[in-house]
Amino acid sequence: MEDTYKDRTSLVKGAKDIAKEVKRQAVKKVNKAVDKAQDGYTQRSYSRFQDEEDDDDYYGQGGSYGVEANDDEGSSEATEGHDEDDEIYEGEYQGIPNMGQGKDDMVALGQSMRDEYKDRHELETERKADEEELAQQYELIIQECGHGRFQWALFFVLGMALMADGVEVFVVGFVLPSAETDMCIPNSGSGWLGNIVYLGMMVGAFFWGGLADKVGRRQSLLICMSVNGFFAFLSSFVQGYGFFLFCRLFSGFGIGGAMPTVFSYFSEVLAREKRGEHLSWLCMFWMIGGIYASAMAWAIIPHYGWSFSMGSAYQFHSWRVFVIVCALPCVSSVVALTFMPESPRFLLEVGKHDEAWMILKQIHDTNMRARGQPEKVFTVTRIKTPKQIDELIEIESDTGTWYRRCFVRIRTELYGIWLTFMRCFNYPVKDNTIKLTAVWFTLSFGYYGLSVWFPDVIKHLQSDEYASRVKHFRNEEVSHFVFNFTLENQIHSNGEYINDRFIMMKFKSVTFEDSLFKNCVFEDITSLNTYFRNCTFVNTTFYNTDLEQYKFVDSELINCTFFHIRTGCQISFDDDYSAYWIYFVNFLGTLAVLPGNIVSALLMDRIGRLTMLGGSMVLSGISCFFLWFGTSESMMIGMLCLYNGLTISAWNSLDVITVELYPTDRRATGFGFLNALCKAAAVLGNLIFGSLVGITKAIPILLASTVLVCGGLVGLRLPDTRTQVLM
Numbered sequence: 001m002e003d004t005y006k007d008r009t010s011l012v013k014g015a016k017d018i019a020k021e022v023k024r025q026a027v028k029k030v031n032k033a034v035d036k037a038q039d040g041y042t043q044r045s046y047s048r049f050q051d052e053e054d055d056d057d058y059y060g061q062g063g064s065y066g067v068e069a070n071d072d073e074g075s076s077e078a079t080e081g082h083d084e085d086d087e088i089y090e091g092e093y094q095g096i097p098n099m100g101q102g103k104d105d106m107v108a109l110g111q112s113m114r115d116e117y118k119d120r121h122e123l124e125t126e127r128k129a130d131e132e133e134l135a136q137q138y139e140l141i142i143q144e145c146g147h148g149r150f151q152w153a154l155f156f157v158l159g160m161a162l163m164a165d166g167v168e169v170f171v172v173g174f175v176l177p178s179a180e181t182d183m184c185i186p187n188s189g190s191g192w193l194g195n196i197v198y199l200g201m202m203v204g205a206f207f208w209g210g211l212a213d214k215v216g217r218r219q220s221l222l223i224c225m226s227v228n229g230f231f232a233f234l235s236s237f238v239q240g241y242g243f244f245l246f247c248r249l250f251s252g253f254g255i256g257g258a259m260p261t262v263f264s265y266f267s268e269v270l271a272r273e274k275r276g277e278h279l280s281w282l283c284m285f286w287m288i289g290g291i292y293a294s295a296m297a298w299a300i301i302p303h304y305g306w307s308f309s310m311g312s313a314y315q316f317h318s319w320r321v322f323v324i325v326c327a328l329p330c331v332s333s334v335v336a337l338t339f340m341p342e343s344p345r346f347l348l349e350v351g352k353h354d355e356a357w358m359i360l361k362q363i364h365d366t367n368m369r370a371r372g373q374p375e376k377v378f379t380v381t382r383i384k385t386p387k388q389i390d391e392l393i394e395i396e397s398d399t400g401t402w403y404r405r406c407f408v409r410i411r412t413e414l415y416g417i418w419l420t421f422m423r424c425f426n427y428p429v430k431d432n433t434i435k436l437t438a439v440w441f442t443l444s445f446g447y448y449g450l451s452v453w454f455p456d457v458i459k460h461l462q463s464d465e466y467a468s469r470v471k472h473f474r475n476e477e478v479s480h481f482v483f484n485f486t487l488e489n490q491i492h493s494n495g496e497y498i499n500d501r502f503i504m505m506k507f508k509s510v511t512f513e514d515s516l517f518k519n520c521v522f523e524d525i526t527s528l529n530t531y532f533r534n535c536t537f538v539n540t541t542f543y544n545t546d547l548e549q550y551k552f553v554d555s556e557l558i559n560c561t562f563f564h565i566r567t568g569c570q571i572s573f574d575d576d577y578s579a580y581w582i583y584f585v586n587f588l589g590t591l592a593v594l595p596g597n598i599v600s601a602l603l604m605d606r607i608g609r610l611t612m613l614g615g616s617m618v619l620s621g622i623s624c625f626f627l628w629f630g631t632s633e634s635m636m637i638g639m640l641c642l643y644n645g646l647t648i649s650a651w652n653s654l655d656v657i658t659v660e661l662y663p664t665d666r667r668a669t670g671f672g673f674l675n676a677l678c679k680a681a682a683v684l685g686n687l688i689f690g691s692l693v694g695i696t697k698a699i700p701i702l703l704a705s706t707v708l709v710c711g712g713l714v715g716l717r718l719p720d721t722r723t724q725v726l727m
Helices: 002-046 052-059 068-079 084-094 099-108 120-145 149-182 187-215 217-235 241-255 258-267 272-300 318-326 328-337 344-349 353-370 402-423 430-468 578-591 593-607 609-629 633-661 664-690 698-715
Strands: 308-310 314-316 471-474 477-479 487-493 496-498 501-513 516-518 521-528 531-533 536-538 541-545 556-558 561-563
Touching: 120 344, 120 353, 149 187, 149 217, 149 241, 149 258, 149 272, 149 318, 149 328, 149 353, 149 578, 187 217, 187 241, 187 258, 187 402, 187 664, 217 241, 217 258, 217 318, 217 328, 258 272, 258 633, 258 664, 272 318, 272 578, 272 593, 272 633, 318 328, 344 353, 344 664, 402 664, 430 609, 430 633, 430 664, 430 698, 578 593, 578 633, 593 609, 593 633, 609 633, 609 698, 633 664, 633 698, 664 698
Parallel strands: 471 487, 477 496, 487 501, 496 516, 501 521, 501 531, 516 536, 521 541, 536 556, 541 561
Antiparallel strands: 308 314
16 A cells, blocks of 8 residues: 555656746747747847848848747747646646746746836836837838838928928017017017017926927927917017917917927928938028018018008007018918828837838839839838836826816826927936036027027118218208108208298108207108207197107197097108118028038038038138128128028038937927027027127127137047937
């Protein structure tokens, strides 16, 4: 009996040993199969450039885009030698495994550990590895799709959006003088109009850039351009200055998203060898927007006859027509964007494999048909998608109402944008973000500061020249005379005007000082920059004039009567050619960047982004010293054209470097943050440089040259992205 028990015990022990050995061999086979599949993927992924005949194997069912065949093979080998008797026998003697054994068994069988058992660091590590693999694979796919009709169609569509951004920057400066006069804006409030647009663009760049990384490039661009077009169109009809500021604020908020979204969008459909050149060509549309705005202002605003009025409450002058015309590029881009697909790179980043594959196939087929090769088949079957990490969202208990749900949704999106922004300061992009911040700020501060300083200096030179030609009349004694002609740029001192009539006259930059007007009549008078200082009016009648109380400075009016006084501000360009001159100067300054745009586009991929960025900023800083010799209007205009032509290469290379240094999941967010910083630096530069006009040349020259040279040296420390794939 005892021998029988010993035999049974030996048999059970032997069976356990056999089962363990079978499981160990199965694990070895599965691990070997997985390693073999991974090695095969790596080998085929990088052999495509060496042997074009391997395309079918690379994109085939058992190629590098999927390992289903190897997985099946591993599964069959894992179950080999494991029958139902083994399962019964194994369950009888081994018992039910605990949690630790269960996880070990899952890993041993060659399956992935479930995500709920992993911490966030492990998930992010896996996602990073997937993104690196996707970057290499996506570059090969874009090269197979080719560069052709699809990229050029998207080029012009996104170019219209970028053109609208350029128009928005120039339109405020062009309409500011007319809007100030039309809306009777005091000098203390005139500066708000220029700064409010930059404030809106600053907030918009950050918001829309972050939203583009959450909902997509196309959708974000459609919304922001629609916001810009609506409020720009609305601003041309409003009458009050406060409502006009409100509309221009939201117009700037909308257009602020154009730059970060456009460059992120277009860079993701370009192959590595095409990216630098074609992004530089895209920058040219910003210059075209400036030329368009200058030309339209030159053609429309000075024509005061292009206006109508509905009573005294509603006035629609020519500058409002100009605002409507400037909204046309924005409207065109919105219409064209509805026919464009989403960025396939973004869709892959968020795990939408099938949608991305369809768009890539559309790009491939569109380009192949344009080349006359419609029979060429898109051979990609599987594309790597990064592991998706779920975000936990706290939902409050009282979200049953629609407005509570909207509030929670908005708050969640804003929090997601903020988290993405904070990731721009994480390794490995933290150092790049800090360096790019310094370069963007210095280039924007120097460029926009001098861009404001140049026209103001030119206007200051014009005013000095105008003042030097002023005519002085002293101790005049005029009686019983009818004045019915225009007086311009004159100063009349210590005069006596007795029984005189001033009828249907225009006073432009005329000043009367210490003069006496007795028994005179002023009828149908239009005045501009005209004042009566320390004068005395006795028994004088004013009929249908715009001579309001503020034009009588320290003057005494004795027994005078006023009839039908025209209050408010009057716009007149009949004898004012300064508007034409301002538009012409801006037109030349914008046109001067054309050679720099062409040079930067042709040399971007040849000499490198960093060389062009650093060299352009250093040369721009050196060119500032030529301003010492700007003693006339023509010389200042020449300096302005030279400066703009040198700095445009720095702007183009900086745009290219920025989109290439950030990975896809935070590319638009990082670009939006830097573009918002650019607008803040522009406002600061406008305030500092504008306050120095007519005071000194030394401080603006030294300040601009210093920041530009320092920014260029920092830019040279950035990593070279010319040979890198788009992460």
